[in-house]
Amino acid sequence: xQKRWYDQDPTxxxxxxxxxxxxxxxxxxxxTFIINYAKDRGVKIQNNFREIVQYQLKRWYxxxxxxxxxMEYLRMSDMILRKELAMKIIQYLQxxxxx
Numbered sequence: 001x002q003k004r005w006y007d008q009d010p011t012x013x014x015x016x017x018x019x020x021x022x023x024x025x026x027x028x029x030x031x032t033f034i035i036n037y038a039k040d041r042g043v044k045i046q047n048n049f050r051e052i053v054q055y056q057l058k059r060w061y062x063x064x065x066x067x068x069x070x071m072e073y074l075r076m077s078d079m080i081l082r083k084e085l086a087m088k089i090i091q092y093l094q095x096x097x098x099x
Contacts (some may be wrong), residue, residue, distance in 0.1 A: 005075055010046050015086035019067075020060055026096045031070035033092050034085065038073035041081055045072045081095075 006016045019030055063069040074085060 012086040015089040023064035031066040035073050043073050043077050045076050
């Protein structure tokens with residue numbers, strides 16, 4: 001069985017699962033956090049990535065533009081940054097949940 005790109009690392013898989021299962025408001029806040037964090041560290045995505053993956057709009061994260069963009073930034077990050085971001089996502093969502 002082929003794993004999704006984010007299931008290859010247990011920490012990243014957990015972070016994405018928490019991201020997916022969070023409230024709409026928390027997901028929006030977390031998406032902005034992911035995008036800004038990745039951009040600040042030099043991650044770039046193609047400006048037309050939504051057009052490129054238009055045929056794949058069945059994924060849970062394709063329903064919301066900013067969430068989809070955040071997942072693309074996460075996917076385009078190198079493995080070290082992905083792991084770091086996964087930990088930050090978990091911490092961020094826990095922080096939001098406690099507020």
